[in-house]
Amino acid sequence: MRLSGQVAVVTGAASGMGKAIAELYAAEGAKVVVSDLRVEAAQAVVDGIEAKGGTALAVAANVAKEEDVQQLIDATVEKFGTVDILVNNAGIMDNFVPAGDLTDDLWERVFAVNTTGPMRTTRKVLPLFLEKQAGVIVNIASAGGLHGSRAGAAYTASKHAVVGFTKNVGFQYAKQGIRCNAIAPGGVATNIGASMTAPNPFGAERAMAGLGINPRTGEPEEIAKVALFLASSESSFVNGTVIAADAGWTAY
Numbered sequence: 001m002r003l004s005g006q007v008a009v010v011t012g013a014a015s016g017m018g019k020a021i022a023e024l025y026a027a028e029g030a031k032v033v034v035s036d037l038r039v040e041a042a043q044a045v046v047d048g049i050e051a052k053g054g055t056a057l058a059v060a061a062n063v064a065k066e067e068d069v070q071q072l073i074d075a076t077v078e079k080f081g082t083v084d085i086l087v088n089n090a091g092i093m094d095n096f097v098p099a100g101d102l103t104d105d106l107w108e109r110v111f112a113v114n115t116t117g118p119m120r121t122t123r124k125v126l127p128l129f130l131e132k133q134a135g136v137i138v139n140i141a142s143a144g145g146l147h148g149s150r151a152g153a154a155y156t157a158s159k160h161a162v163v164g165f166t167k168n169v170g171f172q173y174a175k176q177g178i179r180c181n182a183i184a185p186g187g188v189a190t191n192i193g194a195s196m197t198a199p200n201p202f203g204a205e206r207a208m209a210g211l212g213i214n215p216r217t218g219e220p221e222e223i224a225k226v227a228l229f230l231a232s233s234e235s236s237f238v239n240g241t242v243i244a245a246d247a248g249w250t251a252y
Helices: 016-027 039-051 066-080 104-132 153-172 201-213 220-231
Strands: 007-010 031-036 055-060 085-088 135-140 178-185 242-245
Touching: 007 016, 007 066, 016 031, 016 039, 016 055, 016 085, 016 220, 031 039, 031 066, 039 055, 055 066, 066 104, 085 104, 085 220, 104 135, 104 153, 104 178, 135 153, 135 220, 153 178, 153 242, 178 220, 220 242
Parallel strands: 007 031, 007 085, 031 055, 085 135, 135 178, 178 242
Antiparallel strands: none
């Protein structure tokens, strides 16, 4: 039980990678807060965890809203007393829209969820972490945060920003017992594609240019195993870095 007694908050945890992370953390002994826009789906994940003897709580939250972030962490502390692990998983795609076709609305919407959300949740948990001089943050970045055209301009920029934020937080708070790392998944079988309603033909064509070198599609459970490593004491010397989990796609 590598996370026994730990309290973990996972955003975007009603499906996909977030769900797999929440389930694995619970199986490893953590008390897990399953956060998502869709509280009914989040509750279904909680029910599954509890059916296996785990402990979990569903909390509705839109990470793009400051008041939701405040309520999410406050509800966690009220229920479980603290936060030990924060997983910033919630994210949306951008329809492969290139810079020339970007609107302010799309740019701001993607950044609000993918980048500002993790900043706000991190800002909210840091006082808890600093008080006990311990805490772990795991950000879900993307292969799109390491390369230039795995998605559209907004998504790519938002995930590059997550990588930079991860490195900054990891280094700046290293002496306070706080670790912050990111995972950069490659193509993973999740429902994030549902956030793409009308892919931009030009942007999609350019982004797909690298798809032929992708060795394979991953499963959410494979990303969850990396997230477990980063949340556990087994990664005590790993901080401020990004682990690519992509079957070697970005090694080309």
